[in-house]
Amino acid sequence: MERLTPVEQRAPGRWQIGTVTAIKRETPRVKSFRIALPMWMEHLPGQHYDVRLTAPDGYVAQRSYSIASSPLDVGEIELTIDRLEDGEVSPYFHDILVEGDQIEVRGPFTSYFVWRGEHPVMLVGGGSGVVPLMAMLRHRRRTMPELPMRLLYSVRSAEDLIYADELGEDAVLTFTRDPPADWSGHRGRLDEELIAQSAGSLTSGIAFVCGTNGFVESATGLLLDSGFEPQRIRTERFGPTGQL
Amino acid sequence: MSAFISRGFAGHRRTPAEMASRLPPGQYAESGFPVLTAGPTPDVAADTWRFRIDGMVAQQQEWTWEEFAQLPFETVPCDIHCVTKWSKLGTSFGGVSLDALLPQAEPLADYAMVWSYGGYTTNLPIDDLAGGKAWVVTEHEGEPLPQQHGGPARLLVPHLYFWKSAKWVTGLRVMDHNEPGFWEMNGYHIRGDPWKEQRYWND
Numbered sequence: 001m002e003r004l005t006p007v008e009q010r011a012p013g014r015w016q017i018g019t020v021t022a023i024k025r026e027t028p029r030v031k032s033f034r035i036a037l038p039m040w041m042e043h044l045p046g047q048h049y050d051v052r053l054t055a056p057d058g059y060v061a062q063r064s065y066s067i068a069s070s071p072l073d074v075g076e077i078e079l080t081i082d083r084l085e086d087g088e089v090s091p092y093f094h095d096i097l098v099e100g101d102q103i104e105v106r107g108p109f110t111s112y113f114v115w116r117g118e119h120p121v122m123l124v125g126g127g128s129g130v131v132p133l134m135a136m137l138r139h140r141r142r143t144m145p146e147l148p149m150r151l152l153y154s155v156r157s158a159e160d161l162i163y164a165d166e167l168g169e170d171a172v173l174t175f176t177r178d179p180p181a182d183w184s185g186h187r188g189r190l191d192e193e194l195i196a197q198s199a200g201s202l203t204s205g206i207a208f209v210c211g212t213n214g215f216v217e218s219a220t221g222l223l224l225d226s227g228f229e230p231q232r233i234r235t236e237r238f239g240p241t242g243q244l
Numbered sequence: 245m246s247a248f249i250s251r252g253f254a255g256h257r258r259t260p261a262e263m264a265s266r267l268p269p270g271q272y273a274e275s276g277f278p279v280l281t282a283g284p285t286p287d288v289a290a291d292t293w294r295f296r297i298d299g300m301v302a303q304q305q306e307w308t309w310e311e312f313a314q315l316p317f318e319t320v321p322c323d324i325h326c327v328t329k330w331s332k333l334g335t336s337f338g339g340v341s342l343d344a345l346l347p348q349a350e351p352l353a354d355y356a357m358v359w360s361y362g363g364y365t366t367n368l369p370i371d372d373l374a375g376g377k378a379w380v381v382t383e384h385e386g387e388p389l390p391q392q393h394g395g396p397a398r399l400l401v402p403h404l405y406f407w408k409s410a411k412w413v414t415g416l417r418v419m420d421h422n423e424p425g426f427w428e429m430n431g432y433h434i435r436g437d438p439w440k441e442q443r444y445w446n447d
Contacts, residue, residue, distance in 0.1 A: 013446040050443075055249070060255075092252075113282070217285060230283060230284050231363065233283055
């Protein structure tokens with residue numbers, strides 16, 4: 001792992017009450033929530049916020065969610081959240097929260113799985129692992145569109161595709177189960193050929209990999225084989241519950 | 245305690261009362277054992293593994309896997325708490341107490357930087373490593389420690405958040421000052437006491 005210069009110790013971390021300004025359904029299981037923050041501060045693409053739910057009797061549940069938006073969206077953040085059947089916080093977001101509701105959050109946190117403009121960049125996401133990578137992709141498109149960055153995104157079925165209307169030429173998709181009817185692109189899990197094809201000349205750069213532990217293990221193995229240096233591969237893994 | 249109430253939140257994943265007192269604030273009980281690693285998983289063979297104590301010590305020490313296996317082995321029942329909010333209650337590890345290792349090196353200062361294969365580091369005061377609070381473990385629940393959980397050997401410091409329990413551990417350097425390790429530089433708390441909810445820098 002690369003040793004990084006720590007970010008200046010600013011003052012993240014204070015709990016604050018945000019307001020949900022928009023909710024977008026991305027897939028049957030995934031929604032994106034825009035949250036306006038009274039104490040907003042600029043984040044680095046890849047960082048996360050903590051969310052805290054409090055019941056009337058004082059019972060509390062906390063989880064962490066990656067930021068999906070670019071820090072150029074001043075005053076608000078977007079969290080994209082996968083609804084977990086046995087979850088406690090994600091079903092609240094999906095089933096209870098409506099526009100105008102308030103939600104308690106704090107962040108942005110940690111400075112390792114973050115993109116600071118290094119290039120070239122290879123992003124590899126599995127399922128909702130695409131979320132922090134989308135913050136990087138969105139930020140790059142708005143700040144340095146000429147900079148070499150490519151997203152390799154592995155998803156189960158056509159209906160599970162998050163950010164479907166935003167995936168352009170800088171994204172390579174593979175469907176592991178049911179591709180769209182007219183699909184002529186990649187199918188199946190990541191393999192050597194797909195990595196080699198989509199990484200191309202990016203192997204001299206940095207890679208960000210996010211997904212389940214199994215996905216990340218297999219993707220990092222393939223990236224190492226294709227020539228990425230181990231210290232330039234940063235990973236973020238979900239636990240078995242699917243939480244980041 | 246927050247004065248804010250989340251509209252419509254009842255909380256259904258409550259931990260049974262007899263377990264709830266073992267959960268630090270903001271944690272939930274997880275029955276699995278999630279894998280969280282910041283980079284690729286290092287491949288460390290037991291026959292090349294070493295554990296070393298150096299820095300400000302009277303006697304630098306290094307153990308091979310075979311030498312390590314001669315040291316007193318303890319089974320450690322414990323609860324573990326990950327800063328990402330999950331806790332695993334009632335698990336166990338097996339290994340060698342730091343109390344069997346540190347005295348052989350005779351630390352001359354109060355802090356340590358622990359390091360791992362793959363480049364990971366984490367800092368701890370010697371006080372958090374000595375006195376029956378820390379182990380170098382090679383087993384989890386009676387089985388060899390799986391590679392993805394830090395095998396062949398990891399540090400175990402169950403009273404602090406689990407990022408302090410460095411996977412693929414290979415050394416400990418005694419230092420006269422407290423210096424942030426990998427996650428401590430990248431946003432997590434310098435000490436990481438789950439009962440004080442010391443998750444991030446400003447907690």
